[in-house]
Amino acid sequence: MTHYVIIGCGNAGVTAAETIRKHDKKNKITIVNGENKPFYFRSGLVEFLKKELEEERLLARPKKFFELKRIDVLDGIKVQKVVPETKQIIIDKDNIIKYDKLLIATGAVPKIPEIKGTELRGVKTCRTFIDALDIMELAKHSRHVVVVGGGILGIELADALTKRNNKVTILEKEAKLGTGLMDPCTAIRVLEDLNRRRIDVRLRETVKELRGKEGHVSEVRTTKGKIIKTNLVIFCTGSSPNTSFLSGSGIHTDEGIIVDNNLRTNYSEIYAAGDVAQINDPDSGNHIIRPGWYESANMGETAAMNMIGEDSKYYPAIRYRSTAILGVPYTCIGEISPRVRSRKEYEVLHSNCKKTDDHKLFIIKNNRIVGASFFKDRRCALAVKELVEKGTDVSGVKKQLLDPGFDFDYLLIKQRAEIRNEE
DSSP states (O other): OOEEEEEOOSHHHHHHHHHHHHHOSSSEEEEEOSSSSOSBOGGGHHHHHTTSSOGGGGBSSOTTHHHHTTOEEETTOOOOEEETTTTEEEEETTEEEEOSEEEEOOOEEEOOOOOBTTTSBTEEEOSSHHHHHHHHHHHTTOSEEEEEOOSHHHHHHHHHHHHTTOEEEEEESSSSTTTTTSOHHHHHHHHHHHHHTTOEEEETOOEEEEEEETTEEEEEEETTSOEEEOSEEEEOOOEEEOOGGGTTSOOOBSSSEEEOTTOBOSSTTEEEOGGGEEEEETTTTEEEEOOSHHHHHHHHHHHHHHHTTOOOOOOOOOOEEEEEETTEEEEEEEOOOHHHHTSTTOEEEEOOTTTOSSEEEEEEETTEEEEEEEESOOTTHHHHHHHHHHTOBOTTTGGGTTSTTOOHHHHHHHHHHHHHHHO
C-alpha cells in the first residue's frame, strides 16, 4: 500500500489530499497539521477579530470532510526532521512516520526583526488562529496597542483592534503605507481613512527596542526616540517560507524549497507546494516564490497528480490579489512594486488623486500592461488580468486606459477576433 504523507494543512496540502483521493480510492493519506485547528481561512482571522465572522465560519471544510474522504489528520503535530534516505519524518524519538510519497506544504512563518525584547510576553504576530485568540485576550488588558508594519494586514489589524475599543498606533518604517502592494494614491486615501478612525499612524518610524516588566512587554522605544507605553505589540512585518525543520535533510532550499515545474524537489519522492515552494519561472529563468490562495490550490493539485504518477506541470501565473482595505475593494495584478515603477523602461499611468476616489494604476512595458491596481472600482480587473496574461498591445489606447468608461472587454474581444482572422 502506498502511503501519501502531506506536511501542512493549508490550501495546498488539503487540495493535494483531495486530488489524490479523487484518483486513488484505496491508498492511505495522512496530513500532519502543525496547528490544533483544522483547515481554515487564514484571510478570515481579521474578520474574526472584528467580530464579523464566527469561529465556525472560519473552517474551509466541514468538520466531517476528512473523515468522509478517509484522510487521516494529525492535529498539533510539529515535524522536527525529514529523512529522505529512509523515507521518514521525525516527530520525536518515539514518533516516526514512514512515507512513500511526501508533499511539503508548510506555508510561511512571520518575520520578526532582530531587536531587543521580542521574546517578551505580549509580543505577537497574527498568522494563526491561536495568534488571533491570544491577541483578543491580550487586547483586553492593553489600552494602547502598537502594530508594527503598515501593510494590508497591519492596517486591517489596527482597524479590528480599534473596533474593540483599543487605542492603536501603527509604526511604518517607509514613507508611505503598503509599500509594494499599494499605489501612491491608494496609500494616501487609506492614510486619510485611518486618521478619520483616530488610528495613530507614524511613517518613517519603527521599533528600536522593546522593554518589559516581569517578563511582559511594557513599552516600545522607537527609532525617533519616542516611548510608547503598551502591553501588546503585534509585528506585521512580512513572512518567509517555513523550512527550518529541513536543515540537514539534503533537500535543496534557497528562500523556499527549490522545485521543478512538476513541483518535485531534488528527491524524486518528495514534492513541495504553496508558499513554501520556490519554483522555476521560465520567463525569467529564476526560481521564485508565488504566494497566494489560488496559487497554492493550483500547486497542490499539480503536486498531487505527479505524486500518483501523472506528468503534470505548474507554471507561475500572473500575480492576482483581490482583497479589501478598510472595507474598500482593492485588486492588484502583476508587478506594481516601487522597484518596477522606478525603472526607466516602464511607463506608469495613474489616476489623479485629487480628482477621483476610484484609483487606477497601470505599469506598461513595450506597450503592454505588466501590472495594474484598482482601488474601489475593480469591475475591469479580470479583463485587465487577461490582457496582462496575453501580452496585449495597448499602444493605440494608452491615453484612454484611465477613462472611467473605457471598455477593456471590447479590447479583449477585438484581440480574439484578430487571432481568429489570422488562423
